[in-house]
Amino acid sequence: MKTKDFDVHHHPCFNAEAKGQFGRVHLPVAPKCNIKCNYCNRKYDCTNESRPGVTSKVLSPHQALAYMEKVLELEPRISVAGIAGPGDPLANPGATLETLRLIRERFPGLILCLATNGLALPAYVDDLASLSVSHVTVTINAIDPKIGSQIYAWVRDGKVVYRGERGAGLLLERQLEGVTALKEKGIMVKVNTIVVPGINEEHVIQVAEKMASLGVDLFNCIPMYPTRETPFEDIAEPDPVLISRLRDQAARYLPQMRHCTRCRADAVGLLGEDRAKELASCLRACAT
Template sequence: METPATAYANHPCFGMTSRRTVGRIHLPVAPRSNARMRFASSRKTERAIMPADALNMLSRTVDAGNPVDVVGITGPGDPMAEPAYTMETLRMVREAYPDMALCLTTLGMGADAYAEELVELGVSYVTVLVDAVSPEVAEKLYAWVRPATRTMPLPEAVKVLLNEQTRTVTAFKRMGITVKINTTVYPGYNAGHVEEIAAAMGTLGADIMALVPYRPDQDTEDGPARCGAELLATVRDRAARHLELMPAWDECGVDMVGLQNPKKDSGPDMALPRPTKDRPNVAVASASGMDVDLHLGHAAKLLIYGPREDGLPCLLETRETPHPGSGSSRWEQLAGQLSDCFALLTANAGERPKRNLSRLGVSVLVTDGEIEGTVDVLYGGGKKKSACRSTRRA
């Protein structure tokens, strides 16, 4: 009979042995956060990509020979803050890869309403981020919490958060979803509260808990001290009285993780679209002809770059864009005009054109980089790696 200590040893997302044998990829389709910790890094995070681009990213990863067994939705925002993007991505992945395991990580606000649909899509395990079950402790940890799109005073907002987390864990367990609780241990703030969190989540039926030692970033000021091994051991001992713990915290990254030696081409660049036989070209919105410096909505013409006979990308032609004023059909017309393009580079774009064009096969990449270097990166060159990072924004 399987004992609690080994129950999750081979779990595809929670198991410690599976990290060496199970390939996992995280698709960054969540554009918005609904809370912020007081001690969060001030560094900019990557922008989310569209669901269609996420599926392309997954397909490229699989086609490159990486054995992906688990697809997770974890960021850069909260997957359930804008659930439409998350649900669309999960549906697309499920249709394309019927046997692939699906999971997500969420703060839990509003997630209970999607428990049944998540099960129907085959999401069998979810991580819920719970750093407090007491409003007083939560107020010390969060800078702000925004349920839905509402703004409310923090004391009221954290109560909503805690209530919704309770509803979410309860709803997930009612639907048979395996629930892992992730709790970050902040010395001087919630370290003495973790046992209470474990007890509360255990009562709700949560299956397992991961305790994450707080590690301050270099740009974090006036925050907690680093969580040391001795404190973590004490906290783990107390939490384990109420809920099974993961053997040790092993950070689940935002790119390709789970394999000891993932292939070189399985990293962040896999989020970038690549040329295909049917779509070999790139469209660019530019006023200067040198830099990507024009908002898509203001672009009367687009520069079209593509490979020459020798394979090197160069400017092929310019194309006029559809006239403004035709609503969403404008972007459908543009997609038709760019049927040979796999990507469109622009300094900015609205959500509607990004979504419509992505759905119709043209990835919209927002960047302020130099055209030549950015285009070169999309064709697999080594120039302008900083531009490459910029183009990951959707």
């Protein structure tokens, strides 16, 4: 099967005009994570919930390639193969890079995309560039370690676990270094900031300003999705009026993504018309 050659504007998340015509698939090959966000529940194996970080199954790189082939037969409007979890793609570098390599070889015209917390990003920017990964999303929730320390329970670098401001400071250092390196390679960068009421909601404007100074292309204020059995389970989801105001303010610095649908780690199809449930049996079949 041959796919079309897509160009950078055919990414439905980075370009709102493409969202009704082009879709994306998330290949769930990355189960481990190297940090702990206080809004994240790492019990990701789930068919019924629709939120970031959940998937019906985790695939190996070869299983992901087989799944990709089936998905493209059923949904030829897919222009993007992305890796977004269910953990952090770069905390699983072997599986992530091998999957990207297999997809790039088999489907040279597809857009490759990755979403990361950024902790391991500086170490892998060259690999991503050499695989022609054209779009990367980095989730950056704070540019002040004092605020970051309220969002991240811990950050693990190799075998060392850091907590508090030290952990948040290390994460921030790597995020800034990683974003700078991506832009030096000409890769499109979107920054996601999860808005957590009472913790970073006004601070997100400073995040946007800083990201603009690094040459980031797009900013995505995402309302936190309150998840059971997490330290933030009792914080209410920010209301749409707040999010809209924050986006308007952040728009002084960067173009805003306003159409994010907070997808699962195995999302597939057009944004807003997700087919993950419908294709769950296909995903499970490829996982065995």
